[in-house]
Amino acid sequence: MRGARGKAPEKSKDFFGSIKRIFKEIDRYRLLMLISLLLAALSSVMSIVSPGMLSKLTDTISSGIGVNSTNMTTIVTKINNPIDNSKILFDESLLIYDRTEYGEYLDNNTTFNYEAFKRLPNSIKEYIYPSFEIDGVVITTDDQIELKKIFETVDQTNSEAMLKAFDSAPESVKKVILPTIDFKKVLTYGSILIMLLIVSAFFNYLTSIITAIVSNKSARDLRNRISYKINKLPLVYFDNNQVGDVLSRVTNDVDTVAQSLNNSLATLVSSLTLFIGAIIMMFATNVLMTLAAIFSTIIGFVFMIIILGKSQKYFIQRQEELGKLNSHIEEVYSGLLVVKAYNGKETSDKEFDELNEGVYKANMMSQFLSGLMQPLMGFVGNFGYVAVCIVGALLTLKGSISFGVIVAFMIYVRLFTNPLSQIAQAFTSLQSTAAAGERVFELLDENEMDDESNIKNKLALKNAKGNIEFKNVKFGYTDDKVIIKDFSASAKPGSKIAIVGPTGAGKTTIVNLLMKFYNIDEGDIIIDGISIKDLSRENIHNLFTMVLQDTWLFNGTIKDNIRFNREKITDEEINKVLDTVGLKHFIATLSNGIDTEITENDSISSGQKQLLTIARGMLEDAPFLILDEATSNVDTRTEELVQQAMDKLMVGRTSFIIAHRLSTIKNADLILVMDEGNIVEMGTHNELLKQKGFYANLYNSQFKL
C-alpha cells in the first residue's frame, strides 16, 4: 500500500579499511596508546602469574594439614613394641626393686597399667622406653609412656580416632608429628600476591584513564572536524542529505566510535595477551593436554560464532524495524491534527501494530540469541575444565605427567576461555564501530568547495559602489536539469530590483548564484566590474545583507540572535532596530526583555520570528541587500511598516527583492518577471501592467475568485 521506507541497514562496507582509518585518527595519541597497551599487557602477564602464586600458597597451607607420616610410623612402632626383654629385665631388677610392685605390673601385662608402670624406677622405664631423637627433637621416656597411655584407650585401626589422639600427645611428639604451616612462606606468597593485585589494579586503572582520554579527545576532534567540515561543504551536499542524517553522524556515530574505542581497545589488548600467554604456557607445559583443552573449547566456539552470526542478523533487523516504527510514530505525532481531522486513527493504528509486532519479534530474537553467549561460554569453560581433569588423570596413571601439571592446566583453561569470549564480543562491537566510523569518514571525505586562498582580489566595503550585472547566466543544480537558461540583467547603484514569477521559476536560484552559494555553469555575474569568480565567497558575503523566508533563529537570547557574530553591535542599536521593525511593544511584554531566551516552545509567532530576522539583517551595513520572501509570514499591515523601514535602509543600496505578494514590490525601480528560468518581462509596475502580459495576468489573478 505504501511505498518503501526506512534506510538500508548500516553495515560496514569495508571493515578493515574503516578500522585502519580509525587507528590513523588516534595516531596522534600514539605515545599514550603505546603506554596504555604496554600497561594492559603487563597487567595481563600478572594475571597469568598470580594463579600460579595462589596455587603455591594453597600448597603451603595444605602441607599444614597432614601428619608427618614417617615420623608417626616410627613413633607408633616404638611405643607399641617396647624393648621386649622383660624377662631379663625382671631378673635384673629383682635385685634392686620391690618385687611385689613389679610383679603387679607383670601380672597385669595384658593391659597396660599406667599407674603401676609409672611407679617403676626410672632406670627400668628408660630401659623399656629409651628416649630417642627424631628430626632433632628428643622424645623422652616420660613422653613415650604418656603416649602409650593414650594409645591404650584408642582403637588404633580407626584413623580418625588416631588423629584425635595425637592432639593430646605430649608436646615433643606433637612437634615431630603434627604439621606446621610455614608462615614465612605464607607471608611471602601472600605479600607477593597483594603486590601483584595492587600493581595490576593500578595498571588497569591507568589503562582505563588513558583510553578514556584518547577516546574522548579523538571523539572531540572528530566532532570539531565535522562542525568545521559543514562550513566547507558546498550547499549541494545539503540538498542531497537530510539534516537528521548529518546530525546522527555528529552524535550517534562519533559516540559509537568513541565508546567502542574506550571499551574494546583495552579489552582486546589484555584479552589477546592473556590468550596468547595462556597458549604459550600451556604448550610449554604439555602438548597433549593443550590440544585436549583447545579442542574441547573449540567446539563451544563454533556454536558461539554461529549464534553470533545469527544474532547479528536480528540486531540489524531490529534497528531497521525500530527505524520504521520510529518514523511512523514521528509522522503520526507531528501530523496528529490531520490524523484526527481525517479519522486516520484506524489506518495509523493498523500500521503501528504491524510495525510494533515486527519490532517485538526482532527484539526478542536478538536479545535471546545474544543472551545465549554468556551461559554458553560458561558451559564451554566447565567442559574444558572437566576434559583437562580427565585427560590429566589418565596421563598421570600412565605416569607421563606430574600432578602439578593438572593443577596448572585447570587454571590455564580458565585463562584461555575467558579472554576468547571477550575477544569475540569486542569484535562484534568493532563491527558497529567500523560501520559508524565509515559514516563519519564519508562525511569528512566529501568534496569541499573550491579553495579560494589564491584569490587576491578584494572589493572593500568602502570601495563598493553597487553595480551588478548578470551576463548570460546558465545554471542547473544537477547536470541534467537546467534551471536558469540565459539570464541577463543589470542593476545600477541604489536601485530596487524585484524578481517575481510563479513557483519554480528560479527566483531563489538567482539569489543563490549572486551569493556564490553555487557556482554558475556558464556566463558571469559582475559586481562593480569584478567577476564574482575573482572574488572570495567571504568577500561577497560581506558586501550583501540577506534576509530569507526561512526564519532562522538559534537557541539563545533575542539579543544574541540579533547581534549574531557582530560583537561590535551595542544594546542600544539592538533596541533601536527592534523598534524599527515594530517589535518594541512585544519585547516589552517579555519578562527579560531582549535577554529573553528563544526556545522552540516559545509563544513567539512565525511573524514575530520573521521580524527578528529582519532586524538582524538591518544591522548589517552592506552595499547590497537581498530580501528573499522576507515578509511572507508577516501580516500585510506590519509588512507595510517594515517596508518603510526597509526603504529607508535601502537608500543608496542596490537591493533585490523576491516576493509572492505583488503589493510589496510595486514601487521597485525594475521588476524582472521570471518564468522557467528566463526573464520573460522587464520594467516598472505600471509599464508591465500596460503590456498586459505575463505580469499583468499574474497581478490581476489575485482579484479573481
Add this chain to the structure above:
Amino acid sequence: MIKILKLFKNLNKRDYIFLLLTVLLIVFQVFVELKMPDYMSQVTRLAQTPGSDMNEIIKNGFFMLLCALASLVTLIVTGYLTANIAASFSRNTRKALFDKVERLSVADVKKFKTSSLITRTTNDITQLQMLFAMGTIFMIKSPVTAVWAIMKILNKSTEWSIATGVGVVILLTTIFSIMIVVSPKFKKVQKLTDNLNGVTRESLTGIRVIRAFNAEEYQENKFSDINDDLTRTNLFIQKTFAIMGPMMNIVMHGLTLAIYLIGALLISKAMLYDKLTIFSNMVVFSSYGMQVIMSFLMLAMIFMLIPRASVSAERINEVLESDISIKEGTLEKGKANQEGTIEFKNVSFKYPDGDDDMLKNISFEVKKGETVAFIGSTGSGKTTLVNLIPRFYDVTGGEVLVNGVNVKEYKEEALHNIIGYIPQKAVLFDGTVNYNISYGKNDKKKVTEEKIKEAINVAQAKDFVEKMEDGYESHIAQGGTNISGGQKQRLSIARAIARDPEIYIFDDTFSALDYKTDSTLRKELKKYVDGATVLIVAQRIGTIMNADKIIVLNDGECVGQGTHKELLKNCDVYKQIALSQLSEEEL
C-alpha cells in the same frame, strides 16, 4: 522504582506466567550452579591425589558436566522467557502510549510537546526495555544466589564471614560513592548532547544565513565550546568509573587472599583432626564468598540502571496518566435540516497557559453553501477560531454549533466526518500520492481512483503529479520533503476534496500558492464543491474579496462582519488591510 512497577500493568497474563516460570527456573539454576563447586572440588581433589580411581574422576566429572548442562539449558529457557517478557513489555507499553497520544487533545499534545512525545514513545521505552532485558534475570538471580550462598557458608567461620562482609561493604561503598559523584554528571551529559545536537541542527538549517553573515567561525566556536564541555564531563565520568574495575578486582581477589590467609591461621591453631575440615571449608568458602560478592555486584549494577530507567518510566507514566482534556460526545449525526451550517454563540477562548483571552465573545452564523472568510493581522486569532470547529480545542465560553448541534455532543469521528480541514502547514505522510489522497476514513464509501484523480485535478495538482515518475503511485517522502511547498499544499487540499465533506476549512492554505494557482484553484473548487460550506482563513485580500461574508478579527475580537464592499465602508481595520495590499483605484 515504584514508577517502574506501575508500568507492570502493561504485562499480559502470558508474561506473568513467564515471569513466574523464570523465577522457578532461576531458583533451580542457582541450585545446580551452587552444586557445581562441590563436584568441581571432588574432581580437583581426585585429580590431585595420586592413585585415585579413574572411574571416580569420570563419575564426578560427569556429574559436574551434568550440572553445567542443566544450568545451560535452564539459562537458555529463562533467556527465551525474559527476552519474551521484555519485548512484550515494550510492545504493550508502546502501544498503550501511542494509543493514548492519539486520543490526546491538541492542547494536551502542545503541553507535552510533540518532540517530547516522540522520544517518550521511542527512546524512553527502549531505555526501559533494556532494563527489563538485562535486569529481569539478574534481579531474580542475585538475591537468590546471595541468600543461598550465604546459607551454605553461614556456620563455617565467623572470621571468613566477617571478611566477606567487609568485601561486600567496600564494594557497595565504592559503587554508591561513584554513583553519587557521577549521576548529576549524567544529566549534564544528556543536556550537553542535546545542546550539541541543537547547535549542529542550527548550523545545518541556517547554513545560508550563516554563510551570508560570514558567521561560520561564530557557529564553530559555539560548537567547540559545548564540545569541550561535553568532552570534559564525559572524561570526568569515565575517569571516575575507571576506579570501578580495578576496585572490583582488588575486592574479589583480595577476598580470596584474605580467606586463605585467615585459613592458614585457623588451620595452624586447630586440632589435628579439624585441620582437614577447615582446609576444605576454606576452598568451598572462597568460591561461595565469590558468589556472594558477585551477586551483590550484579544487584548494584541493576541499581545503577534504575535511576535512568525510572526517569523514563516517569515520563511515560506522565502521559499515560494524564487526563484527556476533551471528552467525546455520543451523537453520530447533526440535526436533519441544518446540514452544512455553523454557528458561533458568544464564543470566548483562552489557551490553558495564556493570560488573556485569545478570542472574545465571537458570534456569527454560516448558512449551507456559503463561503465565509476570516482576516486579520498576525496573532489576531483566526487560526484559533477555525480550530474550535473540529474541536481541536474546547471553547472557554459560549458554544460552537455544527449542523445545529454543539460540537461537544458529537462523537469525535462523526464530527470530523462532516469537516474537511486543511491546515496551514501541509502534512503529508510517507506513501504514494494515492495513499495520501485517500488517507483516513469517513462514513462514505472508500475513496475510488476516479475520485482521487478528480480531487487532484481540482486542486491543480494534476500537472505535477502526472509528470512524476510513477504518476499517482509516486512515492511521497515523510513530511513531503521531496516535493515543493506549493505542491504539498495542493495535495493537502486534494485530500480534503476527496472526502466530500459538508464543510471545508482552509486555514491560511492559499498563502503558499502563487496568485495564479491560487485563483484558478479557488475557481475550480467553487465549481466542484457547489453546495458545501467553505471557511477560508487568509492574509491576501484577493483571496477573499468575493466571499459571501468576511469576518474581520483584531486582537481576538470581531471588529467587522460583511461583504468586501460593506466592510470597506464601515470597517477601519479591514480598510487598512486592504489598502496595505492594493491601491485605492484597485479597490
